[in-house]
Amino acid sequence: MKIAVVGCGALGSYYGAKLWRDGQEVHFLLRSDYEIVRRRGVEIRSPEGNFNARPRCARTPDEIGQVDLVIIGLKTTANVQFPILLPPLVGPQTAILTLQNGLGNEEQLAKLFPIDQILGGLCFVCLNRIQPGVIEHIGQGRISMGEFQRWPEPRTHDIASMIRHAGIPCEVTDNLARAHWEKLVWNIPFNGLGVASSAGLENFLRSSDVVVEKLAPCLTTDKLLGDPRWEMLVRELMLEVIAAARAKGMNIAESFVDTLIERTKPMGAYKASTLIDFERGQTLELDGLFLEPLRQAEQAGATTPRLRTLCAVLKAVSKIRASAHGS
């Protein structure tokens, strides 16, 4: 299968490298890392075994041309580039699979392409781009994949089967929207409070406006679960996200909260991706992970005061950090 990987950070590089190793024709669309990846390939360091991948490298989508499958691993903050990066890759038979975080990515693709070409994948993987062309795979890797607003098709299963063949656990979901919300039940508290915790607990205790003055270190998952006050906020946020999903007609059980808390405990001092971005001074992916879920929750009539406060704190924290980094 001819595959283009658009957005070759940790996520795109990791999955692209595994598909390349399995014999697929994989093209990386690169910008800053173009020279180094073209010369040295991508190095994957993984407890499952290190390897070096040598995908074809391109600087522009026109060099690649139409492919069978586009895999999108861009930060969602770069989605404005869709109209420039994607059209040269997409023919009438091309499947477009976004592996990006949060809500709204498939919708943005649907403004450019027919919906029956759009798929979404939820990635459960822990990766770190430690330097250009070098990706550390810390653990996991599963993808849960589905068609945008439609049932899976035989084509969906063909792609999932190809991904599994490359050693990546991959399942097909018949309800991509629900899978997104299930992932948000974890992502919103642990990514969100992880960063918001740097502004202190106070903003969640008072009902007045959010005030952020100076920033403390972020809290990893073990710290959030190690303090009963933060754990309570984690649980409340989870319940709010479940309530929002239910208001939208997706029946997620409240017991899912306990399941997720128990699954998170063995992860130790885990840094959710938003924390890593934040510590590196990168622009946070606030929209898909927090603001759009809040919009949809309110639109559906769900009561989500904790999520509203979280969004306000994240915006304030993000602003302070942006000015500190002069960006």
Add this chain to the structure above:
Amino acid sequence: MKIAVVGCGALGSYYGAKLWRDGQEVHFLLRSDYEIVRRRGVEIRSPEGNFNARPRCARTPDEIGQVDLVIIGLKTTANVQFPILLPPLVGPQTAILTLQNGLGNEEQLAKLFPIDQILGGLCFVCLNRIQPGVIEHIGQGRISMGEFQRWPEPRTHDIASMIRHAGIPCEVTDNLARAHWEKLVWNIPFNGLGVASSAGLENFLRSSDVVVEKLAPCLTTDKLLGDPRWEMLVRELMLEVIAAARAKGMNIAESFVDTLIERTKPMGAYKASTLIDFERGQTLELDGLFLEPLRQAEQAGATTPRLRTLCAVLKAVSKIRASAHGS
């Protein structure tokens, strides 16, 4: 959706009644129970609530004509009737879903119809037909459904969604063959030893030919797990079935044995369906549940001595019982 239920025993009646209650156009094809079901409908007694269903009743498939979906709930011993019962119901767009036990049913349908019309469903349900037109639902009810030798299609999900809408948990599997073998891991020991236990433990202890003289009562699941010697046989059979599935390329983990044993313990004195048939003097469904799996295991080169003995004992027991019932 216009649905024909062929084989209105406990299984077909239960699912057909639930679909009827949900507003589908359901036709029962009946023989011995025709008069009573036409007059009084089907009574479902269930811990989830009793109800009476009034599906349309027919004596011949021609009265029903072509339908959107055929649901087959026949005992597999009646599969020879497929060529008489099914063709009048099946047009070029009809989906044919067999909910029957064991291996080989889809293959028999494929001799009559194009394979892209054939689906299989594994039922995890505990039912009892206590008298004509009266079905006792003891518990569970989930269906795991897939296309025969093909990926699921949007059509598959449409049918699953309709089934779920009727209050029946239903999921789509992308590997029907594997789902069959996973179910056999439980069915072969508990259905098989349940009945074979009536011939005593000795046949499994000696290496000579099977000898069955008189029959003791069958053992329910709790009895099989309550005696370390029977439990050992249960586990050995499970491992053999897993080995056979693996030889056929389906990777079922050996730890599945422990999972199933733990799941079975809370079921108490559960009578697997083959036991119920046996105690009623009905012909046993040996082929799909035992003989065909053994054939496929041996063909794939798996070593399955316990399964071979089990099949021999079941044939001997079945023969004695048949002569006792004069059939």
